[in-house]
Amino acid sequence: xxxxxxxxxxxxxxxGSGRLSVKRSGGKSRIDTLFQEGCAKIRLPDTFDETxxxxxxxxxxxxxxxxxxxxxxxxxxxxDVTVTTQACEKVYKASEGAAEVEAVLKAGEGARLSxxxxxxxxxxxxxLNRRLDVDLASDAEFVxxxxxxxxxxxxxxxxxxxxxxxRWRIRxxxxxxxxxxxxxxxxxxxxxxxxxxxxxxxxxxxxxxxGPSTEALLPKIRAVLGDADAGASQWDGKLIVRVAAPDGxxxxxILSPVISLLRNGAALPKVWxx
Numbered sequence: 001x002x003x004x005x006x007x008x009x010x011x012x013x014x015x016g017s018g019r020l021s022v023k024r025s026g027g028k029s030r031i032d033t034l035f036q037e038g039c040a041k042i043r044l045p046d047t048f049d050e051t052x053x054x055x056x057x058x059x060x061x062x063x064x065x066x067x068x069x070x071x072x073x074x075x076x077x078x079x080d081v082t083v084t085t086q087a088c089e090k091v092y093k094a095s096e097g098a099a100e101v102e103a104v105l106k107a108g109e110g111a112r113l114s115x116x117x118x119x120x121x122x123x124x125x126x127x128l129n130r131r132l133d134v135d136l137a138s139d140a141e142f143v144x145x146x147x148x149x150x151x152x153x154x155x156x157x158x159x160x161x162x163x164x165x166x167r168w169r170i171r172x173x174x175x176x177x178x179x180x181x182x183x184x185x186x187x188x189x190x191x192x193x194x195x196x197x198x199x200x201x202x203x204x205x206x207x208x209x210x211g212p213s214t215e216a217l218l219p220k221i222r223a224v225l226g227d228a229d230a231g232a233s234q235w236d237g238k239l240i241v242r243v244a245a246p247d248g249x250x251x252x253x254i255l256s257p258v259i260s261l262l263r264n265g266a267a268l269p270k271v272w273x274x
Contacts, residue, residue: 011095014060014067016040021074022052022081029079040069043086045270051080055271056117058089063101065094065127070102073115075140077108084269085117088149088248091126098127098163105133107140114263115144118272119203119248122150122188127163136210138173143262147205147255149248150192159188170210170238178208178238198244201229203251207241209262214239220261228254 016038023032029052036042039060047053056071063069075081083105091099107113115132122128136142148164151157163185170178184191192198209217214234221232221241230243241258245251256268 011066014039014058014063014069016058016060016068017070017072018042018056019072020054020083021076022079023076024078028052029075029081032074032076038069040071051082053082053084053269055084055086055269057086062090062092063099063128064092065097065099067099069100070104072104073113074106075108075111075113077137078110079108080112081107082114082116082269084271086271088118089120091120091122091128093123093125094127098129098165101128101130103132104135105142106135107137107142109137110139111137112141113143115142116259116269116272117146119147119149119205119251121152121248122148122159122162122164124151124157124159125161126159129163129165129167131167132169134168134170135174136170136172139212140172141211142170142209143259144208145205145255145259147248147251148203149251150188150202153202153247159192161186162188164188168206168208170208172210172237177210177236178240180206199229201244201246203246203248204242204244205251205255207243207255207258207262209239210237212237217262221258224257224261225254230254 018040019035020042021032022029028050039058041057041059043055045053073083150159166182168180193200217239218234232241243254
């Protein structure tokens with residue numbers, strides 16, 4: 001706790017930042033630089049192949065108003081890097097302000113970067129501002145997913161009031177190729193019940209693939225999605241998948257084969273199954 005927080009009686013806030021860069025060396029993707037401070041930790045389990053996997057950990061156990069956490073990952077030329085999280089991120093009731101989460105990702109020439117955090121769970125009165133910035137080299141490949149669950153349906157929870165803001169900016173060779181902003185603000189459960197929004201679903205996700213295989217992948221993705229409450233489209237070298245489901249368990253059942261397909265059949269990180 002800072003001196004100012006102690007003097008004013010304000011509750012302690014979680015702050016953390018983690019940075020990782022990965023280089024190609026000896027035929028494998030290896031650590032170049034690693035930095036972590038505060039509640040942000042990075043662990044690197046053995047992969048037994050040429051890829052590198054990074055597991056992001058928020059040791060504060062969740063987020064609430066005023067918390068700040070940032071991640072920066074760079075996959076240098078010809079590396080293959082997968083980034084995930086140890087568990088679902090939980091956004092709890094905020095007494096004031098919003099939790100802020102930022103991820104800045106870079107992929108160099110010939111690199112492949114997979115951004116696969118587990119789901120974010122928003123609790124009643126939770127407030128979250130989230131930002132994802134990705135900078136890709138001209139021939140880099142990127143797979144990204146962000147999934148959100150509005151309360152724990154198994155516990156009968158609803159997000160009657162809250163705030164969720166999500167901002168994505170994706171660039172290739174410095175050119176903006178994808179930008180989107182999502183916002184649920186106020187009576188979240190009522191908003192989610194609207195047909196143009198989530199039609200009563202309480203879990204949703206966006207998946208993005210940027211690379212040379214968008215046209216070939218699209219019909220395969222649509223076949224995997226089947227009759228799920230989902231859609232996929234591709235243009236300008238990117239493929240977008242939107243998925244909605246009644247709860248987190250059913251959302252993950254839809255996401256898992258889609259993510260694997262986008263990664264050339266590679267399995268999900270092991271932490272997704274723990």
